[in-house]
Amino acid sequence: MFELLGTLIQRPNFVVFVILFLWGIYIMAAHPNLVKKLIGLYIVQTSVIFFLVAFSAKDGATVPIILANSGLVDPMLYANPLPHALTVTAIVVQIATLGVSLALVSAIYRRFGSLDEDVILEQLK
């Protein structure tokens, strides 16, 4: 038990990721309001992006641009660019998803006059 606590305290980023991830899933599953479900989805996606950023963080590292006169490169001095590139792409995907989902939500609101899932499911029957 204490060992587990010790490991958790050493990995605050990971704990934050897990909390955000589960929180988002909870909101997606529990809230009947469609926009709140979207917020839940957004939190889940953001938590994964946080995970990507957290593991690629490096103390005292700088931007990975190698100049012609840099000489022999020590990789420890540079941040790893790949996770950041992934993060940017993942954010773009996330925004695209948000755009499509908001379009759907507004269409649902115009059609059913409500954002409450229970009310909408009642009308679907």
Added chain:
Amino acid sequence: MSSNLPVLLFIVPFVMGVSMPLLTANRPSWCPNLTLGAFGIMLLLSIANLRVVLAQGPIEYAFGGWAAPIGIAWLNDSIAAIVVLIISLVSVITQIYGRLDATNTLAKSIPYYTLILIMVSGLVGIIFAADLFNVFVFLEVVALTGYALVGAAGGKALVYAFRYLLLGSFGATLYLLGLAHLYVATGTLNMADLAIRLPELMTSTAVAGGLIYIFLGLSIKMALIPLHSWLPDAYANAPSSIAPLLASTVTKVSLVAWIRIEYSLIAQGVEVSHVPVLVLLEEIGVIAALIGGALALIQTNLKRMFAYGGISHIGLILIGVSLGNTTGFAGGMFYLINDAVMQASLFMIAGALVYYHSAHTLEDLRGVGRQSPWLTGALVVAAVAMVGLPPTGGFFGKWNIILGALEAQHYFAAFAVLASTLLTLAYFLKIFSCWFHQPQQTPSEPLVVSNALRISLGAISISMIALGLMSDTIFQFLIESITNGGV
């Protein structure tokens, strides 16, 4: 030229999709023809691509000349070539079928065609990508256009599209999480590179967790039971003109992405804490095949019944590719190709039934058989293929999955394939008993169906039988590519 074929296959529908609003701003009637033209070019290119792969073996395409681990690579191997050919074929046929209902407002809308074209380009991307992150991006391209296309029907479909969006995006997020785990453990995202580094790391919880997240994410995308709940409602309410393409390609291509990962990363006999992974996957496939078939049997809505049939076939394919031997793998891949064609055919028939007879449920089907000889013929061919009788491709796929299961001495898997075949037979008997039911009133004149429907139903039925007749060649080709270390 020949080495650029994969990129050309991607660019043709993509560029056409993006430039569609420009080209057709003043003449919306061009849209269907331009879309059909783009798919026609894709079909020709994919035939050329298959010939190139047959002649030269697997080709790796390095973007910008940067070789694999550092740059982004696409792998143009036999499986990619065959699946792309089938996707192009199905796209062409469903696009012809889409002209059935020319009065529909959707048929005149430019964004609708843009979405179809971009979705197909995303499918091509998933199939060729040899890099986990590329697969993620293309999965999302396909998924986003898929949500919009399902929602395009309006009304009820909006709610089901939203549900599909929530689950689909959650699946993609899980996939991204798994990919991040694998990257942390290995420092690479290229599948060939991962295949070298992973075997010694299989005991690591990060790797096992990453693979589980990836599998869960892709399971949502391929509608593997019990993560299938979005599919029946979404596809049953999607516009009739696009449902065949969605049903035949999206889940199957997600499964292809998983098969690539599974085949290159999970070797025979790999165990994660004493659980043999391949056997586990096979059992999941068994469950999906049986439950999917049983759920299909209890449906009364025709489209939902076909959707559950497709879900059960995902299980069958997963059984085949997880048996761990060449026969089963080739059988599973062959069945995947067939399933794409069969699902397109079934949803085309269901859409035509709604259009001509406003028949949604089994009850509405009574007496339809007398009026529509074309639909009857197509349904009989599709039923023969779904149940798995020679000479259709469905038989040879199932036969080889069973042979593979017997070879691996997994008798339960062989039983599951047979049981799901019986379930398929049962629900087609249900359909036919209504179909050929004698109506009370005197039968009306045979219905005149449009040429678009005749051509598309004829082409899809011919391709189902052609796949069966050419099964030997395709099997040889698949087995050769597997033993040569392809995939």
